[in-house]
Amino acid sequence: MKPLVARGVTVSFEGRDVVRGVDLEVGEGEFVALLGSNGSGKSTLVRAAIGLVPMTAGTVELFGTPLADFRERRRLGYVPQRSRAVAGVPATVREVVASGRLAYRPYVGRNSSKDNAAVAAAIARVGLADRSRSALDELSGGMQQRALIARALATQAELLVMDEPTAGVDHENQQVLAELLGALVKEGASILLVAHELGPLRQLIDRAVVLDAGSVTYEGPVDGVVHEDHSHVHHHAEHERNPGIPGEGVI
């Protein structure tokens, strides 16, 4: 059963279509990259596909179940854009990762030893064992990103949806991320990754989908993607409109 099948997805904000009738699939064990410039609708599309943003039109099935009936949230690991997730959150690495286990709890209560073991394993896996008590906002961008990934790992998700995990992350951390994601795919995970630039992740991608102004303009091997870094053109325009916003993809 395919982890994700989306058909004809349209999302409108204030009467403007920012995603226009997009089809998107992620097969079992597949690593799909969703590429495109700033504002092309990538985040909105993936957020709609997992039910975080309402669709104006279209259908989505997660693991063969229509989105509206999908209850197995634990099968899904969402790694939001770092800025969206981290801004103003004083939590420690451990707390953030432990929040990934909430889907397993039948009611609010203490963590079980199984929860604690899953949290510790996920933190170790991303190489943050010695930082688990650090506040997230004291860590580097790359470490924050790894903590967010650990949260998704702690849920033992089958489909990981990651929004720009490489944005603002140095090359060494991108390499760590590539190794980690490569290992997860080998273990059978499916991944939908939103990105501007793929860096060391490029070699892992099975299929690329390019969005432009809310529509798919390319789908196929990553080597066939042209003008991948046209994003910078838009990117600068975005910054001029939002001069207070620092860094790549930090909106």
Ligand SMILES: Nc1ncnc2c1ncn2[C@@H]1O[C@H](COP(=O)(O)OP(=O)(O)OP(=O)(O)O)[C@@H](O)[C@H]1O
């Ligand atoms: N909640 C919202 N309300 C109104 N407009 C929105 C909202 N979220 C996104 N938009 C607009 O929708 C368009 C697509 O945004 P989206 O974040 O999906 O693009 P993106 O391709 O992911 O870009 P980025 O790389 O900057 O995240 C943009 O013009 C954005 O301003």
